[in-house]
Amino acid sequence: MNAVAESWAASMPRTAPAFASxxxxxxxxxxxxxLYLTGDRSLAEDLTGETFERALRRWxxxxxxxxxxxxxxCQLARSAALDHFRAERRRRHREEAAxxxxxxxxxxxxxxxxxxxxxxxRRLSAGEREVIxxxxxxxxxxxAAAQLLGISKTACSTRLSRGLAxxxxxxxxxxxx
Amino acid sequence: xxxxxxELKRARPAAPAALRERVAELAAREPEPPRxxxxxxxxxRLRARRVALVLVPACLAVAVLGALAGGLATSGSSxxxxxxxxxERLKDRVLRSPPGTVANSGNRPIPAPANRNSFERALGKSxxxxxxxxxxxxxxxxxxxxxxxxxxYQDYAASMRIRLDDVDGxxxxxxxxxxxxxxxxxxxxxxxxxxxxxxxxxxxxxxxxPIARVQTAVVRLSGxxxxxxxxxxxxxxxxxxxxxxxxxxxxTSDIESIDARLGAPGLSDAERIRLQFQRERLVxxxxxxxxxxxxxxxxxxxxxxxxxxxTQKHEEPAAPAGRFNRIIGHAGGILAAEAAWTLLIxxxxxxxxxxxxxxxxxxRAARRFADRRLLESS
Numbered sequence: 001m002n003a004v005a006e007s008w009a010a011s012m013p014r015t016a017p018a019f020a021s022x023x024x025x026x027x028x029x030x031x032x033x034x035l036y037l038t039g040d041r042s043l044a045e046d047l048t049g050e051t052f053e054r055a056l057r058r059w060x061x062x063x064x065x066x067x068x069x070x071x072x073x074c075q076l077a078r079s080a081a082l083d084h085f086r087a088e089r090r091r092r093h094r095e096e097a098a099x100x101x102x103x104x105x106x107x108x109x110x111x112x113x114x115x116x117x118x119x120x121x122r123r124l125s126a127g128e129r130e131v132i133x134x135x136x137x138x139x140x141x142x143x144a145a146a147q148l149l150g151i152s153k154t155a156c157s158t159r160l161s162r163g164l165a166x167x168x169x170x171x172x173x174x175x176x177x
Numbered sequence: 178x179x180x181x182x183x184e185l186k187r188a189r190p191a192a193p194a195a196l197r198e199r200v201a202e203l204a205a206r207e208p209e210p211p212r213x214x215x216x217x218x219x220x221x222r223l224r225a226r227r228v229a230l231v232l233v234p235a236c237l238a239v240a241v242l243g244a245l246a247g248g249l250a251t252s253g254s255s256x257x258x259x260x261x262x263x264x265e266r267l268k269d270r271v272l273r274s275p276p277g278t279v280a281n282s283g284n285r286p287i288p289a290p291a292n293r294n295s296f297e298r299a300l301g302k303s304x305x306x307x308x309x310x311x312x313x314x315x316x317x318x319x320x321x322x323x324x325x326x327x328x329x330y331q332d333y334a335a336s337m338r339i340r341l342d343d344v345d346g347x348x349x350x351x352x353x354x355x356x357x358x359x360x361x362x363x364x365x366x367x368x369x370x371x372x373x374x375x376x377x378x379x380x381x382x383x384x385x386x387p388i389a390r391v392q393t394a395v396v397r398l399s400g401x402x403x404x405x406x407x408x409x410x411x412x413x414x415x416x417x418x419x420x421x422x423x424x425x426x427x428x429t430s431d432i433e434s435i436d437a438r439l440g441a442p443g444l445s446d447a448e449r450i451r452l453q454f455q456r457e458r459l460v461x462x463x464x465x466x467x468x469x470x471x472x473x474x475x476x477x478x479x480x481x482x483x484x485x486x487x488t489q490k491h492e493e494p495a496a497p498a499g500r501f502n503r504i505i506g507h508a509g510g511i512l513a514a515e516a517a518w519t520l521l522i523x524x525x526x527x528x529x530x531x532x533x534x535x536x537x538x539x540x541r542a543a544r545r546f547a548d549r550r551l552l553e554s555s
Contacts, residue, residue: 020204027200031192037552043197052200085551110188117184127552136182137189150545168181 018058022069023062029138030077036133037081051077120170128163135160185279248508323409325388332412333480341403344378350401351380358384380486391480414477421470
């Protein structure tokens with residue numbers, strides 16, 4: 001390797017971190033995001049695996065200057081989840097047309113959550129849970145979360161406030177489980 | 178609210194061990210980072226905006242340099258430009274001249290093309306139906322105009338533009354011109370005089386002088402002031418006179434023939450009346466031909482001299498631009514053409530680009546809206 005190539009390699013960590021370290025660092029975050037988004041633990045696991053497969057395939061296209069690895073992975077996870085939701089909606093349409101009963105799943109949003117909070121989270125929509133997990137659990141800032149959701153920062157903040165207020169209202173006794 | 182958030186943070190779900198192993202296996206298959214070609218290694222990676230920031234000024238610079246190069250290539254040297262301009266003027270004058278016309282302009286004679294008659298040939302042996310003219314422009318000394326051929330009937334017309342210093346000189350020159358025409362045996366056809374203040378004024382005269390004295394008239398009129406332009410046109414009308422003469426002779430012969438037949442004995446009344454009508458027609462035609470011939474000869478016996486006297490100064494033609502100015506001028510023209518083409522392309526492409534952008538923007542907005550609805554309903 002010549003001097004120029006060495007200098008190029010030295011600059012690599014800044015521009016392209018190793019995929020393994022990125023996966024290790026953000027696995028929990030991506031899983032939590034997908035769990036909150038889907039409300040289904042096994043589905044979240046499947047989608048997390050699919051997300052990292054996609055990430056591996058597209059790793060060469062990742063540009064750290066355009067956003068953090070966490071944001072990029074969450075975008076891939078969101079895309080995978082949306083694909084799943086679309087497929088699920090089509091499946092539900094077919095099953096409803098055929099008179100098939102919908103299969104209920106028991107979501108688990110995390111160890112140590114109170115039953116009330118668990119139930120309250122279950123009552124939120126996927127969109128409301130999404131902004132909560134991004135801003136509260138994954139600690140994404142306004143700009144990154146807004147970019148991921150495809151909305152403005154103001155809209156992102158508003159959506160978070162409404163989601164938390166609704167969650168608080170649901171936990172505060174108005175909820176009927 | 179903060180307690181709620183803290184509880185959510187504390188209970189952040191962690192990926193199960195099986196998933197962790199699966200992802201670790203995936204990560205083990207990590208592909209080699211892409212290597213840039215050696216010639217790109219030292220170059221920074223450019224994003225679209227940076228590329229645009231470089232490309233737009235680069236395109237502008239190329240356009241300007243191309244225009245300058247084009248201007249440099251097409252400006253040529255000063256001599257070649259003068260020659261080209263002179264050739265262009267000569268070509269233009271020759272093309273504008275009617276057939277059989279030889280034009281002369283400026284202070285020095287411009288040789289006529291090879292397929293045209295020279296002035297001398299035209300003057301000495303002007304061919305039938307040929308029109309000859311000579312034009313001079315710019316201040317010059319009085320020169321003898323083209324001489325008419327006194328052995329042939331010719332329609333001679335001269336026009337001159339003469340500058341006087343002031344209105345007083347203009348008035349005196351007008352009167353002298355009128356007196357001169359009369360003294361030479363001619364007459365004033367029309368005169369128009371106008372002045373504004375003591376510095377500006379114009380006079381237009383049309384005089385007729387005997388053809389034999391037209392040269393004298395032109396020379397003396399030229400002495401009234403500074404000649405700005407002079408034009409002489411000679412049209413040979415001898416063929417017309419000859420044709421009319423032959424027609425008169427033929428008609429006279431026909432009339433004599435009819436007279437002979439009318440004098441013959443044994444002519445029926447009907448035939449006599451028919452011959453008399455025919456004779457009347459021939460006599461009328463001969464009378465018209467005689468009048469026409471006389472008018473042509475009268476016209477050819479006097480020359481028409483149109484005189485424009487003015488106090489306005491002659492405007493010298495602008496000096497040819499220097500090479501630098503020509504380069505700049507040509508480059509400006511090329512740049513203007515480039516800008517026009519760019520605008521044209523933009524004008525044609527812009528509606529399609531806007532439509533495409535609207536479609537893309539709409540499709541993106543629709544997709545986001547659908548995603549949001551999907552998440553809200555899930």
